[in-house]
Amino acid sequence: MTRLAAIAFFMFSILFPAAFLAQQNGTGFPPYSSIQVGDFDSINLETLNVHHAYPIVSASGRGLGLGFSVTYDSAVWGITSIGGNKYWSQIGGSRLGNWIIEPGNGSILGGEATELCSLDQQYNQHWSNFSYTEPNGTVHPFDIDYYEGTTACFPDANPGGGYATDASGYFLSTVGDNFFVITPGGIQIISGGASGGNTYDTNGNFLHQPPNYPAASTDDTDSVGRVALSVVRIPTPQPATIVPTDHYDYKFLDVNGNYQTVTLHFQTFNVKTNFGCIGITEYSASNVALPTSLVYPDGRTYAFTYEDTPGFPGYTTMLLKRVTLPTGGYYEYQYGTSCDGNLFMLKRLVNDGTNTSTWTYSRNGGQVSPTLKTWETWVTKPELVSGVAANQCTYSFIETDDATTGGRGNRAALANRRHSI
Numbered sequence: 001m002t003r004l005a006a007i008a009f010f011m012f013s014i015l016f017p018a019a020f021l022a023q024q025n026g027t028g029f030p031p032y033s034s035i036q037v038g039d040f041d042s043i044n045l046e047t048l049n050v051h052h053a054y055p056i057v058s059a060s061g062r063g064l065g066l067g068f069s070v071t072y073d074s075a076v077w078g079i080t081s082i083g084g085n086k087y088w089s090q091i092g093g094s095r096l097g098n099w100i101i102e103p104g105n106g107s108i109l110g111g112e113a114t115e116l117c118s119l120d121q122q123y124n125q126h127w128s129n130f131s132y133t134e135p136n137g138t139v140h141p142f143d144i145d146y147y148e149g150t151t152a153c154f155p156d157a158n159p160g161g162g163y164a165t166d167a168s169g170y171f172l173s174t175v176g177d178n179f180f181v182i183t184p185g186g187i188q189i190i191s192g193g194a195s196g197g198n199t200y201d202t203n204g205n206f207l208h209q210p211p212n213y214p215a216a217s218t219d220d221t222d223s224v225g226r227v228a229l230s231v232v233r234i235p236t237p238q239p240a241t242i243v244p245t246d247h248y249d250y251k252f253l254d255v256n257g258n259y260q261t262v263t264l265h266f267q268t269f270n271v272k273t274n275f276g277c278i279g280i281t282e283y284s285a286s287n288v289a290l291p292t293s294l295v296y297p298d299g300r301t302y303a304f305t306y307e308d309t310p311g312f313p314g315y316t317t318m319l320l321k322r323v324t325l326p327t328g329g330y331y332e333y334q335y336g337t338s339c340d341g342n343l344f345m346l347k348r349l350v351n352d353g354t355n356t357s358t359w360t361y362s363r364n365g366g367q368v369s370p371t372l373k374t375w376e377t378w379v380t381k382p383e384l385v386s387g388v389a390a391n392q393c394t395y396s397f398i399e400t401d402d403a404t405t406g407g408r409g410n411r412a413a414l415a416n417r418r419h420s421i
Contacts, residue, residue, distance in 0.1 A: 027051070027073040027091070027098060028138030031168040034395055036379070040323075040331055041348075045377045045395045048343040048361050050074040050333060052323070053136065054294055054302060056103075056262050057229055057252040064187065064201035066220070066228045068250075070264060070294065073098040073137050074333065076318050077273065078341045079280060088273045088283040090318075097271075097306075097318035098137070099291055101248060101264060103220055103229055105189045105199040105207070106134045108172070108179050117153035124151045130172055132164070132181045132189075140164040142172045228253065260297040267292045269306065272315040277339035290318065300326035307335070329353040350382075357382035365397075373399040 026047040029035060034045040042051040053069040076098045080089040091098065111129035116122070125148035131141045143165050150156045161173040169184035181189040188200040200206045207220055207228065220229040232249040250262045266289045273283045294302045303324040309315035322332040329351045336345030348359040359382060365375025377395045384390075 027075050028071075028134060028136045030138060031140075031166045034397075040325070043346070043348070043361065045361070045379065046397055047075065048346045048363060048377070050320075050346070050348075051137070052320075056250045059228070064199065064203070064205045064207065066207060068103040068135070068229060070291070071100045071136055072320060074319060074335065074343075077275075077283070077337065086280045088275060088280060090283075097288075097290055097320075100135065100137055101291070103231060103250075104135060105197060106132060106181070108132050108181060108189075110179065115147075117151035119152035122149075122151040124149050124154065127174070127177075130174075130179075132170055132172060140166055140168050140170045144172065144174060146174070148177055226253075230259075262297065263295045264291055265293045265295070266290065269318075270315045271318050272309045272312050273317060274309050274311055275337055275339065280339065288318070290316075302326065307333075327353055371400055 026033060026044050026049050028051065029042070030044070036043045036045055040052075043049070044051070050073070052072040054071070056068045056070060058067045059065055075091055077088055078091040080087050109129075109131045110127055113126045113128075115124050115126050117124060126146075127148060128145040129141075130144050131139050133139050141164060142162055144159060144162050146157045146159060147154045148156065148158070158174055158177065160175050161171060164170040164172070171182045173180050173182065183189065186202045190197045190199070198206050218231050219227045221227055230251040232251065234246050234249065246266060248264045248266075250264070251259045252262075254260050268287045268289050271283065271285045271288045275282065290304075290306060292304055294304075304320060305322045305324075306316040307319040307321040309317050319335055320333060322330050324330045330349075332349040332351070334345075334347040334349075335343055338344045342363070344363050346361040348361070350357050350359070360378075360380040362378045362380075363375055364378075365373070367373050375397050377397070379393045379395070381391045381393070
């Protein structure tokens with residue numbers, strides 16, 4: 001049997017370009033990963049991704065609580081292939097350099113293509129390459145691939161759902177071509193679309209998430225109709241960009257029933273990569289909004305600066321260079337990216353306002369066979385005593401296909417079209 005693939009169309013907001021994304025470098029906290037959790041940041045020792053979380057609101061509940069943090073992941077850049085040509089692109093199609101600034105219950109992504117069967121000239125919807133991304137950026141992939149209807153080429157073979165391939169226990173239901181996720185704890189997540197989404201616990205409590213298009217303001221409401229978290233976007237994002245240009249006000253109820261405000265400020269930047277890899281086109285964009293400071297109700301402020309693009313004054317790579325803490329100290333990062341999209345070096349400087357200590361992380365290794373990859377991460381800790389050699393730890397990783405010993409490995413995301421559901 002033969003079929004002819006027709007042009008794909010999209011019903012939801014596009015998050016991935018029409019391409020094969022070559023690297024997905026473990027944002028968030030992948031299952032079974034080896035994470036170095038610090039006082040301020042977390043580092044994936046397998047991929048060298050740096051993860052930050054800035055709490056906005058956290059309230060426990062009977063089964064379902066309310067929690068939201070502004071998060072950042074340094075795994076910003078990956079390689080996309082279109083028509084045999086390779087390009088540097090933002091992982092996940094993010095417009096904000098892997099900052100998550102919108103409250104929500106995560107997002108369900110799926111690849112959809114309209115295909116024409118040459119035997120009966122009937123069109124069919126082909127669904128594949130599903131994943132669920134948690135609010136903290138952790139991605140859970142699903143090996144679900146089916147056609148929505150029946151043609152002479154392919155039958156309607158909707159499996160009804162399946163578990164994530166990362167052994168995390170997340171389940172994606174596809175019954176009736178309606179998609180929702182069930183967490184290992186039984187929480188049901190219906191991802192926000194044109195009418196918004198809901199999160200339900202096993203006791204019947206729920207939180208309502210507004211539609212995924214950022215309006216001037218949105219309210220997350222709970223089971224009894226209270227506004228648990230409000231986001232005011234100033235000015236209102238425009239349909240052409242859907243990116244902030246000045247600031248967000250996050251308003252939440254404190255223990256006394258009064259609303260408190262956390263403000264996230266933005267600034268626009270010119271963005272360009274300069275990795276210098278043969279055969280890979282560099283990325284370039286202008287007027288990209290990135291967070292520059294986060295101000296809490298008591299005046300505590302985190303300030304963010306970004307790495308300059310080497311050889312291009314006035315441009316940034318969108319990689320976070322320094323976070324200045326409310327105490328006056330800072331965390332600073334220096335990155336080394338290889339031509340396969342992975343980091344091979346990370347230097348982390350920690351300053352307490354007076355003294356600076358340096359951590360160095362380096363990765364080496366490579367493909368042993370078509371189905372086997374091995375590598376090591378060397379972590380050099382700060383000197384405890386001046387003149388005495390610093391301690392060094394070695395972490396070894398083995399990846400066979402999509403299963404990894406000692407942590408999840410980087411997996412090729414065979415996605416040609418990805419959008420939110």
